[in-house]
Amino acid sequence: MKFFLFLFLLILMIPNSVFGLEIMWVKNVQLKGILFYNGSTQTVHPEDGVVISVKGKASKQVELEIKTRGDVYLTPGARIANLKPKNRIITLNKYGEGDFYVGFLLLGETDVSGQHKKSIKYNVNYVD
Numbered sequence: 001m002k003f004f005l006f007l008f009l010l011i012l013m014i015p016n017s018v019f020g021l022e023i024m025w026v027k028n029v030q031l032k033g034i035l036f037y038n039g040s041t042q043t044v045h046p047e048d049g050v051v052i053s054v055k056g057k058a059s060k061q062v063e064l065e066i067k068t069r070g071d072v073y074l075t076p077g078a079r080i081a082n083l084k085p086k087n088r089i090i091t092l093n094k095y096g097e098g099d100f101y102v103g104f105l106l107l108g109e110t111d112v113s114g115q116h117k118k119s120i121k122y123n124v125n126y127v128d
Contacts, residue, residue, distance in 0.1 A: 020056070021054060021055075021056035021057075021062065021124060021125065021126060022054065022055055022056065023052060023053070023054055023124060024053040024054060024055050024097070025053050026050065026051070026052050026053070027050065027051040027053075028050055029044055029048065029049045029050055031044070031074075031106075036077055036078050036106070036108030037108050037110070038108055038109060038110040038111070039108060040107070040108035041105060041106065041107055041108070042105070042106040042108075043103070043105055043106075044103050044104050044105070044106065045103050046084075046085065046086035046101035046102060046103035047086070047101055047103075048103070049101060049102050049103040049104060050101075050102040051099055051100070051101055051102075052064065052099065052100040052102065052122070052124070053097065053098070053099050053100075054092070054097070054098055054099075054100070054124050055092075055096050055097050056092055056096050056126065057092065057096055057126070058092060058093070058094050058095060058096040059091065059092060059093075059094065060091070060092050060096075060126055060127075061089055061090070061091050061092075061126065061127040062089070062090055062091075062092060062098060062124060062125070062126055062127065063088060063089045063124070063125055063126075063127050064085050064088055064089075064090075064100045064102075064122060064123075064124055065088075065122060065123045065124075065125070066083055066084070066085070066102070066120065066121075066122045067120075067121040067122065067123070068083060068120055068121075072120060074106065077108060077109055077110060078106050078107070078108060078109075079106070079107045079108075079109055080104050080105070080106060080107075080120075081104065081105045081106075081107055082103075082104055082105040083102065083104045083120065084102070084103060084104070085100045085101060085102045085103075086100070086101040086102070086103065087100070087101075089127055100124075
């Protein structure tokens with residue numbers, strides 16, 4: 001009886017550990033030679049922006065949710081706005097891998113004081 005109970009519990013735990021959704025790596029954008037002044041803008045297209053690579057169940061749909069609170073500054077004088085992925089929902093390939101491409105808009109502001117760096121939080125979940 002104990003063997004069957006152990007086997008049943010093992011079967012219940014395997015799918016979550018084997019097919020759990022995980023973030024493999026995050027590639028940050030390379031911003032070189034950008035000069036900001038008050039009112040300047042620089043668009044970073046999703047293909048040139050941040051890449052979030054995920055791995056999970058093959059052929060499943062995955063959703064990326066980005067959460068920001070208030071203004072997010074890259075450095076004093078450079079604000080990040082319109083932080084959006086190219087596709088909010090992607091389908092993983094036959095190996096269970098996929099990439100989200102995130103673009104944004106950089107705005108130059110000279111009237112910035114104090115510490116404005118805030119973390120950008122994101123969640124990656126399967127679509128039911």
